[in-house]
Amino acid sequence: MTGRLANDSEQIDRRTSRAICDAVGERLQQSLRPDPRLPTHLEQLLNELKRLERETH
Numbered sequence: 001m002t003g004r005l006a007n008d009s010e011q012i013d014r015r016t017s018r019a020i021c022d023a024v025g026e027r028l029q030q031s032l033r034p035d036p037r038l039p040t041h042l043e044q045l046l047n048e049l050k051r052l053e054r055e056t057h
Contacts, residue, residue, distance in 0.1 A: 012020075038046070 037043075
């Protein structure tokens with residue numbers, strides 16, 4: 001691994017490295033973005049909870 005780092009032709013500058021990291025980060029955020037919709041059962045439970053809260057207030 002040390003020999004690889006010593007080869008200047010394989011090194012990239014800080015600005016390029018930052019751009020690569022930013023691009024990878026953006027793609028990961030898009031890929032890992034949670035589904036905004038709740039599972040049906042959980043949504044039904046939340047609706048039931050809201051209904052019960054309205055009845056008690």
